[in-house]
Amino acid sequence: MVPSGLSRIAVLLLATAMAVAQEPKAPDAEGGAASPAPKKAALERVMSERGTEAEFSAALAKAKEAGIPDQALVEARFLYHVDRQEDEKLAAMLPELQKRKDSFKLEDSEIFAVREDWLAVVEYVEALAALKKGDKDRFKKHITEAFWLSPRQGSAFAPHIDRLRMEEAMRGVRIDLATxxxxxxxxxxxxxxxxxxxxxxxxxxxxxxxxxxxxxxxxxxxxxxxxxxxxxxxxxxxxxxxxxxxxxxxxxxxxxxxxxxxxxxxxxxxxxxxxxxxxxxxxxxxxxxxxxxxxxxxxxxxxxxxxxxxxxxxxxxxxxxxxxx
Missing domain, CATH: 3.40.30.10 (Glutaredoxin)
Incomplete structure (x- = not known):
């Protein structure tokens, strides 16, 4: 029984990120439009594609051909995996996110209005990677840092904490079947x-x-x-x-x-x-x-x-x- 459309966490991340998203790019110095129709269409498609991996990869390739910045393409993949609740694939993105952590340029981003929201996403993925390895202390460190960097995204991070606590609590529970x-x-x-x-x-x-x-x-x-x-x-x-x-x-x-x-x-x-x-x-x-x-x-x-x-x-x-x- 999966809710249709975006996953719960994707809704929260998108809502908080897009609520403060940048205004459309201004015209360039020569007065030309910053985002011609084909480029805009390619960007919209890759940001909204939620089909198969092959369909997303095709949209990603088209966006790259259209000149969409690599930072925006990384954000598109992040949202794609979040929406599909693919935590393992999100964790696999960690090396790419870490590589871009310090070189992040706000003008290349399509969903973040402030640097802290981007850094919070990096910490969030680090927390998922730690959770995947069963490293509770590292998970706590990175998820706490994600909260600190971007409190508005807290409701997206919280389910992972709830899940960890629930799993720990349930290990000690035995149901009396004679009930x-x-x-x-x-x-x-x-x-x-x-x-x-x-x-x-x-x-x-x-x-x-x-x-x-x-x-x-x-x-x-x-x-x-x-x-x-x-x-x-x-x-x-x-x-x-x-x-x-x-x-x-x-x-x-x-x-x-x-x-x-x-x-x-x-x-x-x-x-x-x-x-x-x-x-x-x-x-x-x-x-x-x-x-x-x-x-x-x-x-x-x-x-x-x-x-x-x-x-x-x-x-x-x-x-x-x-x-x-």
Missing amino acids: KLASLLAGEEIDLARLLKDKKALLLHFWAPWNQESEASMPDFKVTAAELQKNGIAVVSLLADTEPEAIHDAKEIVSELGTPPPGAWLVDREKDSLHRLLRIQNLPSMVLVSPEGQVLFNGHPSEDGLWEALAKLSPAIKRPPVKDE
């Missing part, structure tokens, strides 16, 4: 072990009827749940709100998913709730649990990490296409 939870639809209590029996893993889908993203993503969730169940993954949707009104609204939403709806639909308990144990802060969230109660993934349904974890359990699982908004 019994009330059924949203049948009124009986069901234990997780019963749902997990003879399955490769259990996917917990935390949601609430008052959460717009939860409701809007239900059609995609239905397709995803069918794919997982077909490949031996038990699916449980867990209502995080026990208020009568929330339960009533939840039943109405579930009734639109067909009969029977995909997977089991349960209500989390108020005391010793799973959403508190699993540090659920945003909805919807998904938690993948092993037959031993170990947390294999905890995060947003759109994250690649979920599908990477599922692929390890069942290589036959295919990530379903998502409807455009």
Whole structure:
């Protein structure tokens, strides 16, 4: 269930960078236009291309032929990988960014209005490279420096800190599969072990009827749940709100998913709730649990990490296409 268009981090980076972007280049000394139509078109294409690597490379080549500065081309590649959430490829850009760190020219940039925003991006990529190597101290050093250099981009850096903290916290968590939870639809209590029996893993889908993203993503969730169940993954949707009104609204939403709806639909308990144990802060969230109660993934349904974890359990699982908004 990937949000259409730009990734969350790409939206944040682009919004903060473009909000302070430079005004269009002034005419040159001879009075000619600084950006002829073909050059402008090539620049716009490479900055907006979000297709395959081959399509991006073609746009990059056209931009280079049109005389777009190398600095702008590096920025285009950076945004391309950010948008596609390709952290490993971003980390691989580090040598190129470090080489340009001190020679950066503001007049060659297309998305940065101040030098500090550029330096923050270099620190951000250094932090990703450290995270890839499992170097927590180095990650903390560089992500902190990125915050210091460009506070306005802080909301783009924060998810990586949250991810690191979540992974560390989940290492010490074991879910008691004997836990019994009330059924949203049948009124009986069901234990997780019963749902997990003879399955490769259990996917917990935390949601609430008052959460717009939860409701809007239900059609995609239905397709995803069918794919997982077909490949031996038990699916449980867990209502995080026990208020009568929330339960009533939840039943109405579930009734639109067909009969029977995909997977089991349960209500989390108020005391010793799973959403508190699993540090659920945003909805919807998904938690993948092993037959031993170990947390294999905890995060947003759109994250690649979920599908990477599922692929390890069942290589036959295919990530379903998502409807455009």
